[in-house]
Amino acid sequence: xxxxxxxxxxxxxxxxxxxxxxxxxxxxxxxxxxxxxxxxxxxxxxxxxxxxxxxxxxxxxxxxxxxxxxxxxxxxxxxxxxxxxxxxxxxxxxxxxxxxxxxxxxxxxxxxxxxxxxxxxxxxxxxxxxxxxxxxxxxxxxxxxxxxxxxxxxxxxxxxxxxxxxxxxxxxxxxxxxxxxxxxxxxxxxxxxxxxxxxxxxxxxxxxxxxxxxxxxxxxxxxxxxxxxxxxxxxxxxxxxxxxxxxxxxxxxxxxxxxxxxxxxxxxxxxxxxxxxxxxxxxxxxxxxxxxxxxxxxxxxxxxxxxxxxxxxxxxxxx
Amino acid sequence: xxxxxxxxxxxxxxxxxxxxxxxxxxxxxxxxxxxxxxxxxxxxxxxxxxxxxxxxxxxxxxxxxxxxxxxxxxxxxxxxxxxxxxxxxxxxxxxxxxxxxxxxxxxxxxxxxxxxxxxxxxxxxxxxxxxxxxxxxxxxxxxxxxxxxxxxxxxxxxxxxxxxxxxxxxxxxxxxxxxxxxxxxxxxxxxxxxxxxxxxxxxxxxxxxxxxxxxxxxxxxxxxxxxxxxxxxxxxxxxxxxxxxxxxxxxxxxxxxxxxxxxxxxxxxxxxxxxxxxxxxxxxxxxxxxxxxxxxxxxxxxxxxxxxxxxxxxxxxxxxxxxxxxxxxxxxxxxxxxxxxxxxxxxxxxxxxxxxxxxxxxxxxxxxxxxxxxxxxxxxxxxxxxxxxxxxxxxxxxxxxxxxxxxxxxxxxxxxxxxxxxxxxxxxxxxxxxxxxxxxxxxxxxxxxxxxxxxxxxxxxxxxxxxxxxxxxxxxxxxxxxxxxxxxxxxxxxxxxxxxxxxxxxxxxxxxxxxxxxxxxxxxxxxxxxxxxxxxxxxxxxxxxxxxxxxxxxxxxxxxxxxxxxxxxxxxxxxxxxxxxxxxxxxxxxxxxxxxxxxxxxxxxxxx
Numbered sequence: 001x002x003x004x005x006x007x008x009x010x011x012x013x014x015x016x017x018x019x020x021x022x023x024x025x026x027x028x029x030x031x032x033x034x035x036x037x038x039x040x041x042x043x044x045x046x047x048x049x050x051x052x053x054x055x056x057x058x059x060x061x062x063x064x065x066x067x068x069x070x071x072x073x074x075x076x077x078x079x080x081x082x083x084x085x086x087x088x089x090x091x092x093x094x095x096x097x098x099x100x101x102x103x104x105x106x107x108x109x110x111x112x113x114x115x116x117x118x119x120x121x122x123x124x125x126x127x128x129x130x131x132x133x134x135x136x137x138x139x140x141x142x143x144x145x146x147x148x149x150x151x152x153x154x155x156x157x158x159x160x161x162x163x164x165x166x167x168x169x170x171x172x173x174x175x176x177x178x179x180x181x182x183x184x185x186x187x188x189x190x191x192x193x194x195x196x197x198x199x200x201x202x203x204x205x206x207x208x209x210x211x212x213x214x215x216x217x218x219x220x221x222x223x224x225x226x227x228x229x230x231x232x233x234x235x236x237x238x239x240x241x242x243x244x245x246x247x248x249x250x251x252x253x254x255x256x257x258x259x260x261x262x263x264x265x266x267x268x269x270x271x272x273x274x275x276x277x278x279x280x281x282x283x284x285x286x287x288x289x290x291x292x293x294x295x296x297x298x299x300x301x302x303x304x305x306x307x308x309x310x311x312x313x314x315x316x317x318x319x
Numbered sequence: 320x321x322x323x324x325x326x327x328x329x330x331x332x333x334x335x336x337x338x339x340x341x342x343x344x345x346x347x348x349x350x351x352x353x354x355x356x357x358x359x360x361x362x363x364x365x366x367x368x369x370x371x372x373x374x375x376x377x378x379x380x381x382x383x384x385x386x387x388x389x390x391x392x393x394x395x396x397x398x399x400x401x402x403x404x405x406x407x408x409x410x411x412x413x414x415x416x417x418x419x420x421x422x423x424x425x426x427x428x429x430x431x432x433x434x435x436x437x438x439x440x441x442x443x444x445x446x447x448x449x450x451x452x453x454x455x456x457x458x459x460x461x462x463x464x465x466x467x468x469x470x471x472x473x474x475x476x477x478x479x480x481x482x483x484x485x486x487x488x489x490x491x492x493x494x495x496x497x498x499x500x501x502x503x504x505x506x507x508x509x510x511x512x513x514x515x516x517x518x519x520x521x522x523x524x525x526x527x528x529x530x531x532x533x534x535x536x537x538x539x540x541x542x543x544x545x546x547x548x549x550x551x552x553x554x555x556x557x558x559x560x561x562x563x564x565x566x567x568x569x570x571x572x573x574x575x576x577x578x579x580x581x582x583x584x585x586x587x588x589x590x591x592x593x594x595x596x597x598x599x600x601x602x603x604x605x606x607x608x609x610x611x612x613x614x615x616x617x618x619x620x621x622x623x624x625x626x627x628x629x630x631x632x633x634x635x636x637x638x639x640x641x642x643x644x645x646x647x648x649x650x651x652x653x654x655x656x657x658x659x660x661x662x663x664x665x666x667x668x669x670x671x672x673x674x675x676x677x678x679x680x681x682x683x684x685x686x687x688x689x690x691x692x693x694x695x696x697x698x699x700x701x702x703x704x705x706x707x708x709x710x711x712x713x714x715x716x717x718x719x720x721x722x723x724x725x726x727x728x729x730x731x732x733x734x735x736x737x738x739x740x741x742x743x744x745x746x747x748x749x750x751x752x753x754x755x756x757x758x759x760x761x762x763x764x765x766x767x768x769x770x771x772x773x774x775x776x777x778x779x780x781x782x783x784x785x786x787x788x789x790x791x792x793x794x795x796x797x798x799x800x801x802x803x804x805x806x807x808x809x810x811x812x813x814x815x816x817x818x819x820x821x822x823x824x825x826x827x828x829x830x831x832x833x834x835x836x837x838x839x840x841x842x843x844x845x846x847x848x849x850x851x852x853x854x855x856x857x858x859x860x861x862x863x864x865x866x867x868x869x870x871x872x873x874x875x876x877x878x879x880x881x882x883x884x885x886x887x888x889x890x891x892x893x894x895x896x897x898x899x900x901x902x903x904x905x906x907x908x909x910x911x912x913x914x915x916x917x918x919x920x921x922x923x924x925x926x927x
Binding site: 184 | 384385388451657659660661669671673674675676691692694695696698702704707709794810813814815817818821822843844846847848849850853859862865866869871872875876879880882883884886887890923
């Protein structure tokens with residue numbers, strides 16, 4: 001009982017730690033991406049930090065719940081008490097913490113919108129550096145106040161000069177120095193994680209605003225994610241259980257991401273529209289169905305395992 | 320089985336299987352690129368190898384995690400209190416394994432990746448350049464620069480001997496009369512002629528005088544005049560030999576002029592040609608002298624005078640120009656591609672330099688390098704354009720500082736103790752035909768008056784040139800030594816110091832990051848160890864690919880987060896160059912916390 005209640009303390013600690021790490025990373029990323037070559041910059045920006053704080057809360061609270069599963073695998077105690085605490089915390093995340101974080105975010109964005117608008121209009125390109133452009137490299141000898149520049153462009157190793165050419169003809173966004181964008185902007189798996197977090201932050205925001213089917217679909221995603229706890233007692237080896245939980249957590253995230261951002265689901269929806277099956281032609285209903293496919297079996301497996309394998313993950317006495 | 324043996328066995332088998340799978344992926348899933356590759360099998364092999372090296376940290380993390388998880392489970396000592404002695408022993412074992420894995424990952428990343436990238440870039444560039452060079456050959460032919468056109472055509476033939484288009488082009492230029500019509504477009508600034516060679520420069524004035532006198536007495540008047548002229552060139556006005564050398568040179572020349580008894584007309588013609596060549600040599604027209612003696616040597620290879628003055632004129636020619644055929648096979652051995660940087664001009668302006676490719680001659684210790692596609696754009700101190708030029712190939716040598724102007728010597732001495740600077744020859748000539756040469760094409764601003772030169776001196780220490788070349792590999796693959804030096808001066812050469820300093824920290828910290836990951840993996844391994852009564856199941860092998868994927872994601876995220884922190888550390892300007900050490904200190908603290916966590920582990924069960 002004591003150990004189960006200890007889970008809530010772990011949850012709070014994790015939630016705070018993950019949110020602070022998230023906010024700090026968000027702030028660093030935001031400042032780094034707006035660095036200008038040769039200019040000095042202060043890395044602590046309270047607006048970025050607060051925006052990052054609000055942005056991190058939903059993901060951090062879900063991750064804190066997820067971490068509890070690992071904690072419970074490592075420190076097994078009464079499975080039923082653990083489950084009750086876990087369910088309460090999961091509902092707390094979905095019904096209280098995430099909606100509150102969106103309200104917090106709205107309050108911050110209204111107070112910082114002017115500042116972010118100003119920074120978006122600022123030109124960060126400076127003279128004296130080689131920068132990569134689509135067909136080679138460019139070097140500005142002078143950058144003028146009207147956002148035009150003189151310099152040299154090197155294409156396939158051939159250098160040629162130019163004068164008074166608008167910076168926009170080289171770079172789309174003047175509020176980010178391409179030197180740092182190329183060096184900092186994440187690629188591969190990190191870029192995928194960031195776009196996933198951005199997408200679901202937006203979806204979550206609209207879901208809580210839209211209520212009804214929107215909210216139900218988002219809730220189904222949350223419940224499916226939390227139901228991976230059911231896999232924590234599948235194997236005799238703790239590492240195996242941890243991997244099961246991790247893989248299903250990522251799988252559910254990925255499938256939900258695909259529903260909103262893939263051609264496969266567009267063609268599936270089009271197929272149902274063609275067949276006049278209106279119920280299944282809505283993205284949110286498909287999301288609810290897919291998440292239910294995970295939620296129901298995982299919950300059943302969890303309950304069955306809790307009954308049958310009450311001493312799972314326990315360290316036995318060594319003879 | 321002992322703990323370490325178990326872990327090493329797991330690591331070895333896992334790494335070998337992963338290596339084979341990565342190579343398999345490279346061979347099966349890499350499609351042939353658009354451009355023609357000379358060795359596609361090697362390209363695929365390298366692709367697989369690159370995947371393996373990138374996954375290597377994740378592979379080792381998985382091996383350590385599963386190996387120790389299994390190994391710890393089989394141990395009978397399971398302490399139930401924190402900071403037990405047994406964990407100090409375990410820590411030693413874990414640390415040894417981690418250090419070995421870290422070293423392997425570090426070597427693979429720092430040595431393997433640059434080598435593979437270098438080889439792949441070479442393959443890609445060689446294939447891509449063929450089309451570009453054919454079009455350049457046609458373009459130069461159209462504008463009447465036949466020497467350059469022939470150079471590009473021959474270059475393609477050298478890379479792809481079966482290229483019919485290049486063969487036709489080269490034949491067309493060679494067989495036509497175009498080459499005869501070309502005239503020097505670049506009027507070079509006059510230089511004081513010198514007839515010193517590497518051989519004669521080692522001789523003292525008395526030795527040269529003796530040689531001159533001996534040659535005179537043997538009626539070898541060409542050499543008598545040559546050695547006497549050398550004495551005149553190198554001796555000071557107060558030297559006692561000066562008057563005698565003048566007399567000897569004058570006598571030898573009079574003798575040469577007075578020779579009129581020849582066996583036949585041919586002998587007279589040969590003598591006259593020799594004399595023309597010799598006159599051109601002493602007047603500083605090395606190019607003319609070289610082609611005269613080259614021509615004579617072809618016809619009379621046994622003539623000692625011709626052979627001797629051919630060698631002298633060839634050596635003297637190489638102090639101004641280089642031969643086109645020296646560059647023909649260089650591109651496939653290029654060490655650096657797309658090198659560009661800025662250099663300060665002594666008048667306060669700057670030169671923007673771009674080089675398409677650089678081949679270093681290893682036998683000279685990199686003292687001689689061939690620069691392909693060498694171009695310079697110059698600006699004055701008000702950033703106004705002054706001039707630019709381009710040459711398809713240039714040759715660079717190290718040049719002693721003492722032969723330069725005082726202004727340049729002072730400028731270089733302020734930066735470094737080096738005694739050499741990079742000296743670039745811009746004009747190349749054909750070994751056989753006088754009318755085939757490649758020279759730079761200049762464009763000048765109306766307000767800029769300057770002597771045209773076929774040489775260029777870079778106002779930097781010679782060692783810094785090697786560092787600037789290395790920059791072309793990018794901050795992630797350039798050598799750590801160059802990166803360390805360059806991070807401090809990057810902004811002087813047109814690069815961002817912040818990015819190179821961050822890359823330096825990233826690379827220096829990589830072993831520490833790996834060590835932290837390995838210790839964390841062994842902590843998880845203890846917490847999730849296979850219990851003593853459970854036997855290993857075959858289906859558990861599926862965990863390997865899953866954990867490798869998860870570990871890869873974890874390492875990527877961890878490194879990304881740390882790279883952002885390193886930027887923040889760099890922004891603390893008050894610590895200046897201490898950013899590297901501060902960042903390493905942060906990681907060492909993290910590592911210490913990992914050690915602390917490891918030795919504080921304990922078992923929940925009690926030994927009965």
